[in-house]
Amino acid sequence: MAATIDQSKIRNFCIIAHIDHGKSTLADRIIEKTGLLTSREMQAQVLDNMELERERGITIKAQAVRTVYKAKDGEEYIFNLIDTPGHVDFNYEVSRSLAACDGAILVVDAAQGIEAQTLANVYLALDHDLDVFPVINKIDLPSADPDHVAAEIEDVIGIEAEDAPRISAKTGQNVDDVLEAIVHKIPAPTGDPDAPLKALIFDSVYDSYRGVIVFCRIKEGTVKKGTVIKMMATGAEEEVVEVGYFGAGQFIPCEELSAGMVGYITASIKNLKETMVGDTITDKNNPCSEPLPGYKKVTPMVYCGMYPADSAKYPDLRDALEKLQLNDASLYFEPETSLALGFGFRCGFLGLLHLDIIEERLEREYNLDLVTTAPGVIYRVHKTNGEMIELTNPSNLPDPSEIEYMEEPIVSAEIMVTSEYVGAIMQLCQERRGVYLGMEYIEGTRALLKYDLPLNEIIYDFFDALKSRSRGYASFDYELKGYQRSDLVKLDILVNREEVDALSFIVFAGSAYERGRKMCEKLKEEIPRHLFEIPIQAAVGGKIIARETVKAMRKDVLAKCYGGDISRKRKLLEKQKEGKKRMRQIGNVEIPQKAFMSVLKLDDE
């Protein structure tokens, strides 16, 4: 099958939206209302190949899908819809997905209007020179006000929205208008199929049969089976085994991928680390002169310790992390040992959401019961001997006498909030050591606040606090700005006069007392009574700054055993026994596993 596809009939685009504005519902509608194959491809033997794929049971992640749309002008258009991760943790991945597109559909909720992520994503899309056209969604909601939202889009973002399709992705109303708009408003790709190969990697997955499957957008040139490709950043070289595109749920092989197309390449690549997102693929024998701009190596921002609740499961945890890493190059881990928790791993994540996802997958897919320590960021410790270390585990902090100064990561944050909550949010940012940069009012009722915030102040519960202090109306976006010198100390927790290394964390000196006090209070709630009294102390540099006491057990007696119904008694005793099992023995104190995460929940509000 000669797959020369007319570039002018291709549309490569993504959908950008604030969370819950209906991005995935619209994507589903688009896939539903379009076909899988062009009529020409139908006649080719593609279907057989698909059967084969099905037998092998390979399904693709939904990062990209190719569909065929027969437009009102009678022509068939190929739509490549590229998904973008919807969370600030994955900003870099978002930017690479955008770079693979020529245009973007901006979905705005007809009731809620523009939110912080809407703006952040639009700016990101405009940065990548994408043509953005708006769609106003959820017009079926009683509170929908599409006229208002259209005006808002024009005022705030400055893109034309008067004739923006007004749709309900949920009911399917007016979704056809979106399909036509894709044809007319998203530009066709450009690029010379005969130029040296230049392709952008925007994602990759690991498949145990074929190795790494690279998702890419061909910017220039052509790639086919047998081409020896080279990853320009990592230097990896392999011969292409197969190229193809993304059916709904399948990989569909084809002859070649040429400039303007979106598809996949397999080349017996064994390690995901060789195909980093953002890297440029070229032809080893006919290389392009320079790589595509924008590649950067993704590094974890948030670290925590992960330990198996049952220490015998340590090898299982290692296996599970290795397996997850196959499909997630941004997950980092190395073995570490804690006096309190035994053998485990220090793991690095892009952000707290990423951490949550991994933790949940470990617990659900690999059936592991985990003890997770409080997440922290990477601090730069400048020692008096001129050496600089990047600290990911508080236990490794050098002696204070060896420390010249320390630096912590700072992010630039944008918070969008309705004007009535501006005060509360500014207060919150103040409490989190934010540096106020400015505020813009957006059409009178909403404000965009700009702050520099230390990353370690926002990784735990900032988002929750933001939501609760704005009754859910605030939205938030941030990016890493750089490092800044800061007065930081290590806060140690002593339980029954024994230091529990897994509970130590680095904190701004000015907040140490407050955090220490809250931590002690929290632990007092979490640690059950023992036969003896247990002091819980917070210390900085050996000096006790806060103390609470878990009183000794006093009275705990079963109630009346009524009419011989002992089943309730038994249940109560079983619950008590079960509780004892989920404990960590530290010295002669049993600490519940969840206590190690309690530092996360210190915000009162």
Add this chain to the structure above:
Amino acid sequence: MNNKKPLELYVHIPFCARKCLYCDFLSFRALAKVQEEYVRQLLEEIQAASLTAAERRVSTIFIGGGTPSILEPVMIRAIMETIRMYFEVAPDAEITIEANPGTLTAQKLDIYRGCGINRISLGLQSADNGELKALGRIHTFEEFLKSFERARQAGFWSVNVDLMSALPGQTLESWKNTLKKVAMLKPEHISAYSLIIEQNTPFWERYGQDGCGGSGPGSWPPLPDEETERKMYQVTKEFLEEQGYIRYEISNYAKPGFECRHNIGYWTGAEYLGLGLGSSSCYKGSRFSNETDLETYLQLDFMKDGLVKLYQNVQAQTRNSRMEEFMFLGLRMTKGVSDIDFTAQFGVKIRSVYGEKIDRLIANGLMREEGSRFMLTDWGIDISNYVLSEFLLDEEN
């Protein structure tokens, strides 16, 4: 004596004049007509159940509730007569009925005596009328005094009084006062529990688990703090022992010879058969409980279906569950558990199963060993939930 196995009967009367605010037992208000219908069905059940008990001899009967004394006394008589007709009841059987002081008349008491009931349990809870009101009880202390008097006059020489400590608004002083007032009457038996705030009760709504009962107008008296609660427990023991009562179980006190045989049966692995709505049984190697929905219960046809549809949650006892129960029920008795009994029943010594745990509990001052018996210390009793949960075995054992 004959050599039939002893069997205890528990008869449940799920009715009361008004639900107390702390009560989560299976009990509710009902029209006289419904009560009658219930008793008729109960009599059917007694008949049907007796078919399984030909080799048993009833050693105790306990008519509990709810408030059994709310029933027309002829119904109680009908129940007793039916039991006697279909079961073999030992001549020296202990037969108890629970009564609410607000519902007890001389006529009722005479009928109870007349049908062989020889022990009465009066739910007083407190001698302080304010505390009684806060509990949602329908009677006053003065009414209780009358009932007690009447019970004595009717010839009940074995009377239990139920008391509760840790009540809303209760102080150590008012609790001591309750104990004094009751001890002066010299009942043969006193049960002294502390109030537990159970879920699905109005008290749970009010007190949740923090026990404060809210503040401001319309608030509820607070529950005593933990220290006070514990002192109340200690005072109970000290005072009642001074008065000649012996604590024979965590919450039960009796003059020598008047320990409640029926309850002791629960702690010592006796067989018992529950009759009536929601009652529990431990019978012929299984634990099970009766249907709890009144409508469903009333529609059962015992003649046609037997007891299959009545019995729920049937769980065969295993060797492990028997061992566990031997320990965690037996240790509620102040005389503790006997290694000789354990060995006779299970063929191994207690220490071979629980040695490590017992040693640790003894080292921590929670248990004692005396001769061939193991028992809780006073502190062990205070935190008995903690101690008793140690005797649950891991599944794989």
